[in-house]
Each structure stands twice: as C-alpha cells, then as structure tokens.
Amino acid sequence: MKRFMKFQGFVRKLGVGVRNHVAVFCTVGCSAYVARKIVETNPRARAVIHHQGCCHVPPEIAYVEKILINLALNPNIHSALFVSLGCEGVSAEKVADAVSRYKEAEVVRVLDDGTSGAISRGSRIIEAMLREAERVKREEFELSEIKLAIKCGGSDFTSGIISNPVAGKVADMIVEGGGTVIFGETTEVIGAEHVLADRAINEEVARKVYRVVEEMERRIIATGFDMRGGQPTPGNIRGGITTIEEKSVGAICKVGSTKLVDVVEYGELVKQRGLIFMDSPGREPEVLTGFAAGGAQITLFTTGLGVPQGYPVMPVVKVSGNPETCKRLHEHIDVDLSKVFYGEESIDVAARRVLNEILEVASGKPTKAELLGYDETVEIYVKGPVI
C-alpha cells in the first residue's frame, strides 16, 4: 500500500512537477498567432494561449501579469518563453524576470523581429530549452507532494450520486496523506455555502466563503436576469438538473469531508496544505487556468456528459459514473465508474482506483485528453471591462 502511494515526479524550486514541459505563452491575445507558430516548429513544446493582457484598467493589468507569472511557475513547466507583441499593457519583461528567479524564462517580441523573425528566434529558444529539459529525470515522491485540483463539468444526474462522491473520497485520501486539494467554481457553491462554511477551520475562513459567494451572486443579480440557462447550462438541464442549488449541492460532495483550510483568490499560488477553495467561475478555460496558476499538478475532472477538455501544461483526469457516456465517449474518459452506478463497486473501492490512476498519470501515463491533444482550454478570468 505504501509503495502504491508514491509517484515519480520532477523536482523544481517550487514544488514537484508531474510533467516536464517547455511552455510558450502569449502575453497578450494579439501575439497568440506567433506563439502557436513557434510551437508548430517543435510540437514537444506546449502553447498556452489566452486572450487577455491589454486594455484593462491598471490594477487588472497587474493582475493578468500575476496570473501569467504563477502559471509559468507551475511545477509541470521546466522553462517558459513569453511571446509579446511589444505594445501591450502587460510587461513581458516583468513577467519573465519574476519567473526567471525559479526557472529559465525568455521573451521574444513580434514588433522587434517581425512575425517570421520572432517565429524563428522563438523556435531556436525552445529547441535549446527542450534539450535542457531532457537532462532532468524523474524521482520518487510521497503522496504528500500531490497538489490536486478537482472540478466537475458537463454534469448530469450521475455526477451528484456517483463521480462527485468518488472524487470526495479521493480528496480525503490526498488530504489525509498530507497533500493538497484545490477546488473552485464559486457559482456552484451558491446554495451550498453553509456546507463549506460549517467545515471551515475558523470563523475567518467561514466568512470568506460567504463573502466570495455573495460577490458572485451580486454580479449575477446585477445583470437583471435569471441565470438559469447560463447556470445550470442547457446540457445540465437536459441531464436532469433543474436549478443552481441542485447543481451546487450535487457538486459540493466532490471536495470530500476534511476541514476547509483557506479560501484563496483566483490564480493565487497555493502555499498551504489541505483543502483549499479558489474563488473562480465554473467555466472550464478560466477555472483550469486558475488551478494551474495555483500550482495544481493534475486536475481530477468528474463529468456525466463526458466532456473532453484538457489543459496544455496540466494533465486532466476525466472520470464518469454515467455508463452510457463511458461506453460512447470512452476516448474522453480516463476512469469508468459504471460499476458504481450498477451497484457492483463501492464508492471507496472506486476512489482507490481513481487515486491509483492519478498517481500513474503523475508518474507519466498520458491522459485521454493528452493523447487526443485536446489542450486549448485556456483563459484568464478578468472581472473588469475591456477598454
């Protein structure tokens, strides 16, 4: 059992990586084309493409810089290249400087070298980085070094009774083993905030839970609309989920039963161990980016409908308790929980199977999304106006 609870990862100055990626970031949406083209010259690198970075109010520019820095510091990334347009609000230098204290980070600028010049210069830089990355070898680590994010997406009626309870047991095993579990999706705490607040380690954390949920609900109410159709989504509604409260109560069991240690801001580097709530929306590109910036090595993703999203620098492990989905969309599902649905396997046994898969993925086994190359689900969550 003890040996089974270990994994083979890459030691970094910050945490332990489960992948050894060279990542190419655009610092602004306008340089995305060049970042993508650079990666095309050497597909072993990973493109991290978002659409923010310019024409925000100044505090939000600083915030996007912070998210880019934290993302690049994710332990799955060996070294990072930032592709700047050259006129954007975000400072590529500032971002690369902050990252270079922990790992190699370079900048290319499209307005300096021209498009083709920036592509060829970027290509030479990542080639050197990939060579350097080859020298780092995997070493053995304990379960306590795992920082797992948990999310549910494409939920249906099986999420609340099968895959989320299984994820909850996995969360408990990791936290009890000394590791960290991060969850987000503030919208899906609406109607279940009392469940989390009751488990907070102190009054202050309980107050934070109510505060972030209230802020999210206030922004929704300010639109003047009923959010149904936005949340729950049309897919959720077809799957039998009627209201956000129903979705929330079904979703919250995925975080297990340990104490809630803290509530952190979106994309904040998570330094504490134990169960952590990251304030974030439920939409996949934004929440996965928040988790990766928080330092999560892997996301455990429960789904009823069988949605396929992965992330370029963080393996996403999909589990489903819907037998029809597992059969029809097996190319999206890493762990089939149909046996739990049919009463042939207990939640506990299934959870051990999922934890085993997570540790195998941590040691290098590719996820279904990695095999498909389904990895463009990236966006930075901004709350302010684009101006």
Add this chain to the structure above:
Amino acid sequence: MSAMVIDERDNVAVALSNIKRGDKILVGIGEKFMDIVAKSDIPLGHKMAIVRIPKGGEVVKYGAVIGRAMVDIEPGEHVHIHNVESLRGRGDLAKRVK
C-alpha cells in the same frame, strides 16, 4: 427499482430509467420501497415528485432545498424547469422589485 430517493428528507426521486406516463414505479428509499404511478414521462436522471408539493412549496433533494414549486405538483409528476424555479441568482426578480 426504477427510481431512487437520495435522502429520506427528499420529496423527489431520481429516475433510474426512462419512465413512461402510466408506468408503475418502484421507488427505493434507503432500505424501503414505495409504489408510484408516473403521471408524466420522466427521462433517465430526471426527478419525479413522491408526495404532493403545493405551489410555493420547497423542492428537497440531497436533503437540501433546491428550489420552489411554481404550480401544485402531484406525486408521480415530472419535476423540472417547467414547474420549479430557483431561489438564487435571480436578477429577474430583483429587477421586478425595482
């Protein structure tokens, strides 16, 4: 068993197969069972009322309030967006109050 009640405080059950109107449904509640005749078609995974829920009454699933009945709902009826509204994130209600 073709429907199950998740928490004994619930007033709805979850359909475990595609239920047709008029079907006699065996509903599991923990170790016990009850019979209900379906008053509407209920797709797999959707909810069915197991008791009468009056207009304005709370709909309870997982032992928690998940919304409010917009009309009287009879046992055996499909419970979904046509007869249940959410109590949260309702910008439309806030607008009406203004």
